[in-house]
Structures are given as structure tokens and as C-alpha cells.
Amino acid sequence: MKNTLFKLLVAVAVLASASCAKSAGDHPSLILTKSGVEQIRQQLGSVPLLDETVAATAALVDAEIALGIDTPVPVHFSGGYTHKRHKQNFLVAEKAGMLFQILGDEKYAQYVRDMLMQYEALYKTLPVHPQKRSYAPGKLFWQCLNDSNWLVYMSQAYDAIYDWLPANERELLENNLFRPFADYISVGNPQFYNRIHNHSTWGNAAVGMIGLVMNDKELIDRALYGLSDDGLAFGMKDDDGGLIKVEGQKAGFLANLEEPFSPSGYYTEGPYYQRYAMYPFLIFALAMHNAQPEMGVLEHSDGVLLKAIDALLNLSDADGDFFALNDAQKGMSYYTRELVSAVNISYHYGDRNPGLLSIAQQQGQVLLGDAGLTVAEDIAAGMAEPFTKRSVNLTDGANGDQGGVAVLRARGEALASVFKYTAQGLSHGHYDKLSFSLFEEGDEVLQDYGLVRFVNIEQKGGGNYLPENGSWAKQTIAHNTITQNQISHFGGDYATGSKHHSELHLYDASRADVQVVSAKESNAYPGTLLHRTQVMVAIETLEKPLLLDIFKITSEQQNQYDLPFYFNGQLLETNFAHQQPAQLEPLGDSHGYQHLYTEGEGAPAGDNIAITWLNEGKFYTLTAAAKAADELLFARIGANDPNFNLRRDAAFMQRRSNEQNTLFATVIEPHGNYSPVTEKSHNPRGRVSNVEVINDDENYTAVAFDIADSGQHLFILANQNTQLSDQHSLEIDGQIYQWQGGYFFDLR
Amino acid sequence: MKNTLFKLLVAVAVLASASCAKSAGDHPSLILTKSGVEQIRQQLGSVPLLDETVAATAALVDAEIALGIDTPVPVHFSGGYTHKRHKQNFLVAEKAGMLFQILGDEKYAQYVRDMLMQYEALYKTLPVHPQKRSYAPGKLFWQCLNDSNWLVYMSQAYDAIYDWLPANERELLENNLFRPFADYISVGNPQFYNRIHNHSTWGNAAVGMIGLVMNDKELIDRALYGLSDDGLAFGMKDDDGGLIKVEGQKAGFLANLEEPFSPSGYYTEGPYYQRYAMYPFLIFALAMHNAQPEMGVLEHSDGVLLKAIDALLNLSDADGDFFALNDAQKGMSYYTRELVSAVNISYHYGDRNPGLLSIAQQQGQVLLGDAGLTVAEDIAAGMAEPFTKRSVNLTDGANGDQGGVAVLRARGEALASVFKYTAQGLSHGHYDKLSFSLFEEGDEVLQDYGLVRFVNIEQKGGGNYLPENGSWAKQTIAHNTITQNQISHFGGDYATGSKHHSELHLYDASRADVQVVSAKESNAYPGTLLHRTQVMVAIETLEKPLLLDIFKITSEQQNQYDLPFYFNGQLLETNFAHQQPAQLEPLGDSHGYQHLYTEGEGAPAGDNIAITWLNEGKFYTLTAAAKAADELLFARIGANDPNFNLRRDAAFMQRRSNEQNTLFATVIEPHGNYSPVTEKSHNPRGRVSNVEVINDDENYTAVAFDIADSGQHLFILANQNTQLSDQHSLEIDGQIYQWQGGYFFDLR
Numbered sequence A, B: 001m002k003n004t005l006f007k008l009l010v011a012v013a014v015l016a017s018a019s020c021a022k023s024a025g026d027h028p029s030l031i032l033t034k035s036g037v038e039q040i041r042q043q044l045g046s047v048p049l050l051d052e053t054v055a056a057t058a059a060l061v062d063a064e065i066a067l068g069i070d071t072p073v074p075v076h077f078s079g080g081y082t083h084k085r086h087k088q089n090f091l092v093a094e095k096a097g098m099l100f101q102i103l104g105d106e107k108y109a110q111y112v113r114d115m116l117m118q119y120e121a122l123y124k125t126l127p128v129h130p131q132k133r134s135y136a137p138g139k140l141f142w143q144c145l146n147d148s149n150w151l152v153y154m155s156q157a158y159d160a161i162y163d164w165l166p167a168n169e170r171e172l173l174e175n176n177l178f179r180p181f182a183d184y185i186s187v188g189n190p191q192f193y194n195r196i197h198n199h200s201t202w203g204n205a206a207v208g209m210i211g212l213v214m215n216d217k218e219l220i221d222r223a224l225y226g227l228s229d230d231g232l233a234f235g236m237k238d239d240d241g242g243l244i245k246v247e248g249q250k251a252g253f254l255a256n257l258e259e260p261f262s263p264s265g266y267y268t269e270g271p272y273y274q275r276y277a278m279y280p281f282l283i284f285a286l287a288m289h290n291a292q293p294e295m296g297v298l299e300h301s302d303g304v305l306l307k308a309i310d311a312l313l314n315l316s317d318a319d320g321d322f323f324a325l326n327d328a329q330k331g332m333s334y335y336t337r338e339l340v341s342a343v344n345i346s347y348h349y350g351d352r353n354p355g356l357l358s359i360a361q362q363q364g365q366v367l368l369g370d371a372g373l374t375v376a377e378d379i380a381a382g383m384a385e386p387f388t389k390r391s392v393n394l395t396d397g398a399n400g401d402q403g404g405v406a407v408l409r410a411r412g413e414a415l416a417s418v419f420k421y422t423a424q425g426l427s428h429g430h431y432d433k434l435s436f437s438l439f440e441e442g443d444e445v446l447q448d449y450g451l452v453r454f455v456n457i458e459q460k461g462g463g464n465y466l467p468e469n470g471s472w473a474k475q476t477i478a479h480n481t482i483t484q485n486q487i488s489h490f491g492g493d494y495a496t497g498s499k500h501h502s503e504l505h506l507y508d509a510s511r512a513d514v515q516v517v518s519a520k521e522s523n524a525y526p527g528t529l530l531h532r533t534q535v536m537v538a539i540e541t542l543e544k545p546l547l548l549d550i551f552k553i554t555s556e557q558q559n560q561y562d563l564p565f566y567f568n569g570q571l572l573e574t575n576f577a578h579q580q581p582a583q584l585e586p587l588g589d590s591h592g593y594q595h596l597y598t599e600g601e602g603a604p605a606g607d608n609i610a611i612t613w614l615n616e617g618k619f620y621t622l623t624a625a626a627k628a629a630d631e632l633l634f635a636r637i638g639a640n641d642p643n644f645n646l647r648r649d650a651a652f653m654q655r656r657s658n659e660q661n662t663l664f665a666t667v668i669e670p671h672g673n674y675s676p677v678t679e680k681s682h683n684p685r686g687r688v689s690n691v692e693v694i695n696d697d698e699n700y701t702a703v704a705f706d707i708a709d710s711g712q713h714l715f716i717l718a719n720q721n722t723q724l725s726d727q728h729s730l731e732i733d734g735q736i737y738q739w740q741g742g743y744f745f746d747l748r
Helices: A002-020 A034-043 A048-067 A081-103 A106-123 A144-161 A167-185 A198-214 A217-225 A253-258 A271-291 A300-314 A337-349 A354-363 A370-380 A467-473 B002-020 B034-043 B048-067 B081-103 B106-123 B144-161 B167-185 B198-214 B217-225 B253-258 B271-291 B300-314 B337-349 B354-363 B370-380 B467-473
Strands: A392-395 A404-410 A415-421 A435-440 A443-446 A503-508 A514-521 A528-537 A546-555 A559-565 A570-574 A596-602 A608-615 A618-625 A631-637 A650-659 A662-671 A673-675 A680-682 A688-696 A700-707 A711-718 A727-732 A735-740 A743-747 B392-395 B404-410 B415-421 B435-440 B443-446 B503-508 B514-521 B528-537 B546-555 B559-565 B570-574 B596-602 B608-615 B618-625 B631-637 B650-659 B662-671 B673-675 B680-682 B688-696 B700-707 B711-718 B727-732 B735-740 B743-747
Touching: A034 A081, A034 A370, A048 A081, A048 A106, A048 A370, A081 A106, A081 A144, A106 A144, A106 A167, A144 A167, A144 A198, A144 A271, A167 A198, A198 A217, A198 A253, A198 A271, A217 A253, A253 A271, A253 A300, A271 A300, A271 A337, A300 A337, A300 A392, A337 A354, A337 A370, A354 A370, A404 A514, A404 A528, A415 A514, A415 A528, A415 A546, A443 A662, A503 A528, A514 A743, A528 A711, A528 A743, A546 A559, A546 A700, A546 A711, A559 A662, A608 A688, A618 A673, A650 A662, A662 A688, A662 A700, A688 A711, A688 A727, A700 A727, A711 A727, A711 A735, A735 A743, B034 B081, B034 B370, B048 B081, B048 B106, B048 B370, B081 B106, B081 B144, B106 B144, B106 B167, B144 B167, B144 B198, B144 B271, B167 B198, B198 B217, B198 B253, B198 B271, B217 B253, B253 B271, B253 B300, B271 B300, B271 B337, B300 B337, B300 B392, B337 B354, B337 B370, B354 B370, B404 B514, B404 B528, B415 B514, B415 B528, B415 B546, B443 B662, B503 B528, B514 B743, B528 B711, B528 B743, B546 B559, B546 B700, B546 B711, B559 B662, B608 B688, B618 B673, B650 B662, B662 B688, B662 B700, B688 B711, B688 B727, B700 B727, B711 B727, B711 B735, B735 B743
Parallel strands: A618 A688, B618 B688
Antiparallel strands: A392 A404, A404 A415, A415 A435, A435 A443, A503 A514, A514 A528, A528 A546, A546 A662, A559 A650, A570 A608, A596 A631, A608 A618, A618 A662, A631 A650, A673 A680, A688 A700, A700 A711, A711 A743, A727 A735, B392 B404, B404 B415, B415 B435, B435 B443, B503 B514, B514 B528, B528 B546, B546 B662, B559 B650, B570 B608, B596 B631, B608 B618, B618 B662, B631 B650, B673 B680, B688 B700, B700 B711, B711 B743, B727 B735
């Protein structure tokens, strides 16, 4: 009787509450939905990965509840206590909200309410953050970016307890915390909010998420379409030198969805930032899908978000580590928490690729929502398969017409070459047109340096970008591509670089034994045409695939050309003499050269140069055609680096001076292995020799090389007419080679 | 009927064969025995690790049989084809013999016979090996050492098919191959055979093994006791500068068993060579045990062989990699094939430590014999447990009175310090008295460089020792210990170094929270007493254990003292200013200094210096008491190394000049961790500060340091009277500290 009365009272209270806030009773409605919660509750106890996720989440949140809530007055940079505490708070609050919905335990709702109330009390007192290093300082954090992270997560926490909260408490939070918070990061900071940039995506998503919870159409519109009048001047730059306002560019979430993603799903800043930017894209698109499916945000722009996940997953090595294109901290992989939602959503709303399930298994958790439930159920049903990657060619640019990135892969991921012929990549872009990096399974053989930043490590500049990121990592010489006259591409000028992109010449991965990508760059050095071609060869008689690399340069004047290879590992042997200078001095004084020491100098002993090195128990030999006047340099990173911000890594460099048109032809051959436990070396010597330029004119470039016991192999590239239907013919030493399509490859 | 007749004929033939060679019918009798074979045959199909071993062995041998036998005329060094082929031959022949016994398939016996016959034909034609770089060239290989390897294995192959071979074929093999072979490596090369050295152990075992198969008492005696008259002069040296003949020294297998092993089982050359030397010791001791148990060879010298296995396994990090004491190639671990027999024998004939079974599991194979059968059966019975290591103090020297090695371990292997106060270590010894290396789990934090050799990698000097092994790796400055006046210990003179050893002052690992080792060295620099003490502290309030390192120097004159720490990883921060020189120049011109570049120079900013670095996702802070005049150097290996034989690794060095008596007090504190996937840094800052020398006189050395939130901790070492029963008292700042035993440690 007492019980019945109580229930009645509660029902009346709920009705009363609903009447004064029209959307109460409809929550949760963002990532968790009412029907989703119902399904999850039914499946609890029968789907292992779901149970594990809930258990791990509860363990984390319970520990935080025991610790008590702390919302300190903001003081520190990233890496410092107040930064880390506020970050931990929003992560935990979102999880606590989920647990309240799934487990129904009110302690979680109370925890979220109490924390939000503390923030309400704190936020209204806060000035701008005391650390003033950002172009857009936040209030809780030193950047609006982190404030936006907070709101994206806190919106979900608020959504979870919305119906449970009394109306007056909701009013308090919305008036004193959420609306001012959303306004500060948007109208208060248009230079942050109204751009095409991952920062803005976070800002847009934050405003949109809280708008959805509060059912505030104005905020939702502000999220989707940006600020109509931001009062910003053209030409403003951010901390990284990125342009803030570009003429003719739209703003807001939908514009950010259209602009930085190409139609094939490549995100113009590269996979490291795509992984970071992906979360707000997906989480807000999913929230829009749940709350206002008729808007079609998840499917916007020909389903580019789902394509983007697929592209991102393919831009990784065999260990799942993302390739370091542009600014990128190495070691970030698709096992990061930030990709749990991406993988789950890709599976649930995409084509249910069973390879995604094996990634989800290794992630060890699922998104607590519809998508995560499907993933956990299908894993439990034994449907997971290994995630297999193929060669891909991804366009760059909103319309797919600004160059791209190709990854050639042979024999699974036995060899993978990442070939970059993109646009600049916004403010995180590097000046490395036609550069590449090479991987054997999960090991980087020829490296891209990555960024000079120790993310969230306070001792290194508060965890922010270090000066050497600009003076070294972004410079052309830090990459495996041509530097002309010791000057970076576009003179290292961001505005100039942002206007241009390379052009695809040929991509053909139709054969399993030979795959080709070729692209041209005509703007990096006005008056010079750079044309690079990579051929991955995986023929039967070869233990491992190899890479033929052809760099053709045509110029209006004589120049110096430097082609470095940043090889990881220890040098074993060269086929030419080289000397170590008595003292180590910087190789130059600007454009990154000031950070390289010359460790060795030599000259070719014949028509070919070759070096062999050992890395992670595997052997590699680089063999290249040489000219007598070539300088051969061994370099070491670390000059002008008094604070040891740079790794002391090695490079081998072929330098050709006073040449106008020239061709670099190189074979990189992985072979054999060595174990320090068995102390056995298997195939320590390469089988490739005699890399030879057979022909090079405006129509055809032909390079041959010998494989021991397997004959001479010939590759011919058509420098014009690369369509599959194009007919070609070339006479070499009296023999006529005829073929159809952009290239020829066969035994000679 | 036909069948019965055939069997009868075979039986008659066997009898006939037995009658003409008295020991026929008794084979196999070395590692496999007739009863052992019987047991193994019975267990086939029911013991997984046994079955796996037989299956893997058969797969390997069958592939070799399919390939056909090749016994090429010897041409190459290690790493080259003929070397690798002959090595593969003996490994495969031994396995084929085992398979013949276990599976009864005659194809294996025929394979061994055919190979031996080819060797018979080849060997009698062979001159000394054409590569003349060894002090004892072999015939099949460039060193008698490898020829001995061949005979140790081939003896087992021959033993397995002995009874199966007709007498005339045995005669042929013994007269033309085995006896001349055994003679060549013994009486033909006494400088190789008649020493106390791992080379000789192989030689002795080889001669003894074939002697046992042929039941030749003269050869067995030659193996056990050496050559009575070797005609060698005192003072001869081998390729590595090792003394060949030392006055008063015995030779032969038993002498080698007594001499290089200390009573606690430490092998004076260090674990890398012990692992290599172990196999012939054990295999011949086991053969003697099976063939002539009454000789007690396996139990010789108070069971030192079993103790040696235990010592060896304890001289490894958490991954099973051996500590790099003296010449040692890193990465060698107890999962090597060479330790299968050691682990199996240790288990079967020792105290049946279930931890050994987990190592055997990871080795993935067992010795095909009694010991291996026991191991495989007990693993199948689920008896395996993790192998746990403790702190150990191992004496050096045949009588245990020539110093030693201590390994302090805290919280399992969370922190392990390897402290070396041994004798010279024969020809593979380094000049690094009182040096140490530090490990956190499987990661080397402060490294011992190891050797300069790429074993079996032909491109690097044929896989042999490189010149930099002498000019760098053996020198004192290459180690984490004191170099005085830029001169190596004993002036780098082998003969002098071989006369001396350090002396233990104190070892006490009785407490879990504090463990101490302390030793003195008075001969490395005549007139100077080096006294180093290491204290491993694992108190409750500390996340991880830390190491307090105290280096006390007392000298008759003023000197320069260099104390380097070869830290692995990237420098994050220092608490003092330092500059990078405009050009990198060698730090000196001899004793290893010529191989170091000065990369940074600074001076203390106060009473303490501190550096923090990041390695393998973990943080480390080194904090040391400093004097105003100290020079602080950052160094990089690689100067005067034109062929890139050395790794470009880093060191931090505290240099104190113009001092007579002084004390270096340092705390190395591991803390926190960092993941590039979560990008979270946990505890990036250390908690130790104010390392302070409180007292230092001939009686007591006292060092204090602060641990944040945990107070000041005080360590006092008694420089005299370190017995457990000794009473001590010291007044510091008016407070009297009283204790019993060699040291005091507590909150101050």
C-alpha cells in the first residue's frame, strides 16, 4: 500500500517535471537511447565484451567516487594537475551517466549531479585560464579545445541524468554552466569555433551535443552551420601558423565534415589528427542520428564518415600503429580509446566487416550503446576475423582533386610503402611532397620522423609543440624526399604551400606481383618538376617483396639535389669507401639542415652504390644507380638541439650537385633475419644488383636491375598517356618492348 | 616363413657384428641410453612436449634429407656458406641419430652413415682451414673450437647408429675420421686443448664423447685430465690477448670444471659465455654419468654443475635475457637451444624446481633423453610454475675467494641491479671493477654496453670481434663505474688485471625493504681505494623501488674522477643549465674516451643535480649530491668509429677534478609510465630530492635523501666491522644513531 502510494507520487512528480520542460522523459537521447538502454539491460550477463566493458567502467567510476570529487581552480598546462583532474572528471562523469542508465544505481546519478553542481559554482567565477599560450584560451583548460572536450563528454553525462534531475537543478545548470560554456567556446572565441579545423569540429560538436540535450534549436544550428557573423579578419593565424579564416570557406560541423575529408575518406591533416578528430565527428553525428535522424548527418556527404573510418584503419602498419603523415606522435594506434566508437559505428552502420570485430576484441571494450551492443554480440557469436589491409589510393581535398596518399602493400603487410602526394594538410602539414616511409610488418624500415612534441609530458614544454617541430620536423630534409638547393618545398612558406598539391600520374595495384604509384609535383620548386614513381615487386623467386623507387627531376636550371633515406637500425656494410670527419658539424644552417650532423662522407666506387643495415632482426639493402660525382653522406639528427628534443636517428643521403635534369633510381630490398638467441643469420646478403637507368626521356623512363639467380628485370614507365587502353612501344638496344597501359614490368 | 628366416639372418648378423667390436650392442650410451629409448618410445603420443619435440625434430631432419647432404670443401669464416653448412650438418646428424633410436626408421641411420662417410672421404684430404685468423685453426672450420662443436654432436650421431653399422664401416670411420679428428684438436693443438678456457672445455668434451662411443680409455683420460706434456711455453696469448698457459694450472675437463666455476656456480667469464660453455660441460658430464656413473663426473666438485645452472638462470633479467657481464652479445636468453639440456638436467638431477618447467615450456622442446622425458611428463602433469628469481650474491674464483657478482632484486624483478666485483674474467673480461647495470623488469635502464661483435654476421668482420671491442667495450669508461685520470683500470693491462679481484665488504639481502651490497677495489689504481655501495630501497610509500648508489674514493693524490651513467632513452629535463658544443669532438684520445663525443656541458646549479629521462614508456630520475666545481657532461658513443660498429648510445657523466678523497652519492628512481596510445603520463616527476652526504670518514659513511610526503631517509654504512653482531653508534647533528650489523637505514 505504502509502496503503491510512493509509485503514484513518483509518477505525478515525473508528469509535473515533464510538463515544465518539454523534453524531459525523452532522455537519454544522444549516444544511449531509451530503447538501447533497454536492450543492453536485457543482454547483461550474456555477452562477455559488454559485461567486461560495464565491469571495467564500474571499477573505474567506483574508484573515483571513493576518491571524492575535485574541481580545482584551473592553474596548469596539459600534463599538470588541474588539467589532468578536469580531464579525468569529464571522462568519469560520462561513464557514470552510462552506468546510471544501464545499472539503474542512483549513486552514479548523484555523482554526476554533484560534480556538475560543483562546476556550476566554479565556472561562473572563472576568468580566462591563467596560462596564456593559446590563440584561444579556455576557462577550465588552457585552450578552448580542451574546454570543448569537456562539454562533449559532459553533455552525455547530463543527458543520462536529465530525466532524473529536478527541473530547478536543470535550470541552474543550464543557465549558469552549459549555456555560458557553449557561448564562450563559440561566440566568445570565433577564431577557434568558426574554422575548418579539428579544433572547430570539437567546438561545433560540443555546442551541438549540449544543444540536443537541452533541445535548443539555436545551439544545434550554431553547431551545424557555424556563426554567421564571426567578425574575424582574413589572414589571422593560430599558434601553429595555421590560417584561421580563408575567403569563401563555410564553417560549422557540416562544413567541417565536407571540407577536410576527401570523398575517399582521407582527412587532410593525416591519420594522427584524424584519429583525434574522429571522435567528435562520430559522436555528434551519432547523436544527431539518434535525436534527429531526418537530418541525415551520419550519412552526410555520401557517407564520408564511414569511408573515413575505413581510410583511417587502412593508414596503419601491421601492428595497427598509424603512419606518421604530417604532425604525428608515433605509437598511436587503432587500439586507442578514441577509436572504440569509430570501430563500433563502422561495424554497426557500415558493411559489418568481420575484421572490425577483431580490432574491437583487442580494444577490449565497446561503446555502451546500440553499435557497441551489436559488436559485442557478434564477437560472442564467434564472427570475428583478422582485419586485413590492402593497397589503397586515397584522394585528398574536399572534392578529391588535391593529390592523395597511396599505400602499396605486398603479401599482406610483409612490405608496405606509404607514398604522400597530398595537399599541405592545414596547420599540421609538413613540407614533404612525394615523400614516403617503408614498413616491414609492424617495423618502420625507412622512417618518417613524426612530430617534435611529447604529448602530455610536462617536462618537455608543458607537453606542447617544441620549437624543433618547426625548425626540423616540418622541413623537407627531415623526410625521404628531394630537397633542392638546401631549401624546403615552397621555401617552407605555409601560405604558398597551402595553395598547392601534387598530382597523381598513375596508380595501379591490379597485379599481385607488381604495384605502381607515380605522382608529380611542379610547385614545390618553381621551374622544377619532381616526378616520383614507386614499384612494389613481389615475385615468386624473391623471399620478400622489394621496392623500386624512381625519382625523376626536370629543371630549368642547375641545382643541388639531396635524397635522404632515414633508415632505422645499424649500418653493416657499404660498397664504397667513406670517412668520418674529425669533428661533427651541422650539415647546413637552415631549413632543417642545422639539425643534422655529417657523420660520414664518401663517393661511389662504381655505377652502383649499396648499403646494408640490420633492424629489429631483419636485413635491408639499398642499391642505387650512381654518378661518379655523387656525394654520399651519412647524417645523424641532433645538431643545434641543446635540450635533446630530437632523437639521434640516422640517415643515408645521395647528393647530386650542378645537375639540371636527373634521375635517382633505388631498390630497397628487405631480406633474411637474425636472432640474438639462435645467433643465426639467414640471407644476410641481398640479391639485387646493377640498378641501371636504361632510358629516360619525356616519354619513357626505364630502369633495370638484376636479381641473383633470377635474371634482369625491367620496369618502364610511360611519362605520358597512362590510361589502361594506351598503347606503348619502346626500343632498347635493338629490342622492341610493346605494352598497353601506364607501365611495363618483366624479365628483360 | 620367409619373414622368420629373414629375422633369423638379421639376428645372426647382429651377433656376428657384436662379436667383432666388444662394445657393440651397448649403444646408445651417451645422452640417449637403451633404457631411456625404451621409455621414450612407450610415452610417445601421450606427452605433448615430447611429441612436439619429436615432430619438430623430424620436420627439420626430413627437410634436410630431402635437400641432400653437402659436405663442401671448407672456405669461409663464420657467417659464410661452408661454415654454416658444416654447422648445420652436425646439428642435423645428431637429431637424425636421435630419431633413428626413437622412431626406429632406418632412413635416419642411413642419412647419418652417408654423411659420416662423406666426411670420412673429405677429412683425410683436408689441410688446415684456409682462413688463418685463429690462434688454433681447425680443418672443417676456421677455429678448432668449431671443429670441437662438430665432434661433440657427431659423437652423439655416431653413438645412435653404432650398433646398426657394420663393423667394417665403423672401423673406417674411426680410423680415418674420428681418431685423427680427436687428435688434431688435442695433441695437434695443445694451445687450444690444454687450457682453462671455454674453448678447451669444448675440445675436452669432444675428445671424451668420441672416446666413450669408441670405448677408448686413452681418449677418455685425455678428455678428463688433459695432455700431460703439451710442450707449451708460459706467457703465450690467444687472439683475444688471453693467457694460454699459466704456471701451476691443470688442464682437461675436470680441471675446467674446478677452475672457472666458483663454488656458488658463477663462471668467471660471465653468463654469456657460461651459456655457451655450459653445453659441453653438461653433455659430457651426462654422458659420463650414463656410461661411467662410478666416476661421479656429474656430481664433481660438490655438484658445481647443477649450482652453475642455477647461477646462470639467476643472472638474467625478467625476460630471461642474460646480464651483459664482460664480452656478451645482448639478447641472448635462457630460451636458447643451448640451455634446453641445462634446464632439463637441472630439473631431473636437481631439486625439481617447478619454475624450471615454465622455462622448458617456453623453450618449446626437451632433451631427447631421460631428463627431457621427466620434464615433458611433469609439464603434462600441470606442475609448471613461474620461475622466480631472488637477490643473489655469487662468489668468483675456483675457491670462491676472488670477489663476485651480486644481483639485488626488489618486488620480484621490478628493479634489479647487477653489481660486479669479480676477478678479471679471463680473456673475455672487461676492465670495469665495481660497475653495475640496472633493469626494470625486462628493460635495461642503465646499460652495460656488451661486446662489439655481430656474431655470425659476415658483413661485420666475418662475425668476429671487431677492433672497437678492445678500444671501447673493454675499457673502463664504457661502464657505469669510476675512471680515474682518463685511464682504464689496471691501465687496461690484461696481465695485471688477471692478478687481482675486488673484495666484498657487505652483502645483506635479509630485509625485503632494504638490501645492500658493498665492495672495495684497491688494485685498479695503485694508491687509490674504490669503495662502492648499492642500497635497493622498496618502502611502502614508494610506487617503485629505488637504488641508492654510493661511491667512496680514497687516494694518496689528487685525481680526476669520471662517473658515467649510460642511460637508455630520451632526456626530458635537467635541474642545471647545459650547452651543446658548436662542434662535436672526442672526449679524449685513448682508453675508450676517443669513442665518446661531448654532446653537452654544464655545471651544478646547487647542491644537487638531477636528470629525468623516458625509456620504453617509463620515467627515471637520477639525483646526486654535487660540488660546485663538478663538470656535468652528456656524451654520445660513436667518435672514431668510421664503420659504424658502435651504437650511438648516450651517457650522463659527473666529473670531479683535482680531488683526493671524495664521495659520489646518487639516487636512481624509476617512476610512473607513459603510453603513446593513451597519451597519459602517470607520475612523470620523481619524488626524491636533497641527496646529501651527512658523514664520511674511515668509520662511517652516511647519506640522506628526501622522499616527498614520506620524509628524510638516512643510510649509514659501517666502513669497518660489518658482521651482524657488530655494534655501531654515530652522532649526527646531536642525535645518536645506534645499530647492530653493517648498515643503518631508516627515516631520520
